Amino acid sequence: MIKTDISNVRSRNSKQISITLERGNKASLKSEFQDSSRLNENSEDSSCMYQNDRSQSLQMSHLITCMSRHQQFLLRAWNESSEQVADKILASKKVGKQQRRALQIDTFERVFTNLFCSSEFCSNICEMLKLQTVLFKQSSQMYFQVKEIFGKIYGLPFEEESN
């Protein structure tokens, strides 16, 4: 039997800890070394976590940029549709209430469908989906909720594009 003083290792505990090792039994000793090396691993973990946080933060920032771009796409289409409707009404002699509604729906549909079929819009929305999937790991937290989209188009305080 040997006695090993490992007080230096655990000096922060400021008390003497003795462990008893049987000769030849390296397993326990090894496990102590592993424990101490785990401290280093933990410090690496912290660094890794920090990097993960940083990466997440960058992804979140990228997501916000995509969302902002997304809103600007929608706002632009919203304004363009309204202008087209106004011009069509001005160009015609008289437009009744029902005709106006049909004109509005048709015009908005055409402008928005063109937008939704565009490569620029689709690539942005796909980037949003990818980031949201990675960040939230579930679809229920998707920003772009179907039932809310038009509430968002009208309800969100859009920021006008700077140029």
Add this chain to the structure above:
Amino acid sequence: MSTDYSTRRSELIKQTQDEMAELCQRALQAGPTLASMANIKTAESPHKVIYREGKMRLLHYKTRLQRTHDTPILIVYALINRYQILDVQDKSMVKSLVDSGFDVYLIDWGTPSDSKSTIDDYVNYYLDAMVDVVRKTSGSEKVSLVGYCMGGTFSAIYTSLHKSKVKNLVTIAPPVDCSKETTVFGTISKHIDIDTIIDNLRNMPPELQHLFFFMLKPFKHHIEKYNQMVDRHEDELFINNSLRAERWLWDTPPISGEVFRQWVKDIYQRNLLIQNSLTVGNNTINLKNIDVPFLNIVAEQDHLVSPESSKALNYAISSKDRTLMSFQTGHVGLCASSYSKKEIWPSVGEWLIDRS
């Protein structure tokens, strides 16, 4: 531009935006009310379940009429939403075929219970098993496959591998040559990082499918439709029909992750099927292997699958007996509309009768 004109134009723009915002809000508010009307019953043609594989079911439709054609029909539905769209009251494609004297079967894919099933599993395991059950039940060596949308593509792949079991192949709006896709789905699929989505979510969730559906006809299907329902709330027949359609529209099971990954990457992004380079299990799919009588049905106003993508199948196979029928309707209009009942299914029935 005069000041009057400019002022009038600005007023009209503001008025348009206010009116459209009101329509949007009204449609959004209609949602919860519609959702609370859950007691809408969908009437299906009488059938019995003759085979189950996990949550998948094989339905066999009953009829009091004498079955007058030897070859049974197996309808292969898509993996998106549920098969009931093919059996909508008084516009039912299933009923139309049953009433024409056919012995009709249909695959209900159910809700996937795992995310690992691939196209190989769906075609060479599930579909093949269903075909064998139909052959055994009907006593016919071969079946007529009628595949809708994704089910049409699966049916074509199946026929290229197992043509000895297929008498006729009918495809309805199948995605085939995705280089010709101009729809929202086509554009989205070019950009979507499907690996990240499936790796993280495992399956293709309903919420994402709804997002893509929403982008197809945003104002007609998601704003005007609900406003029409509010405006016509006293028209019981209209409301009931609309709510049945709503129920189908929002009853969206997830799509098994691996099959959807392969669908997007190989069929849409790499466009391998039309190039005879798609790998399914241990096989490379060669569409030239299809030499059975073939009918392809496409919709000229299809906003889900470009008709040009579907039409390519007619030129890719080697069948001598091949027909293309093109109709002035949309994707769903091909199988669940007054137009399809009157114009499409009688023509399809005649085509099949001549070959069954």
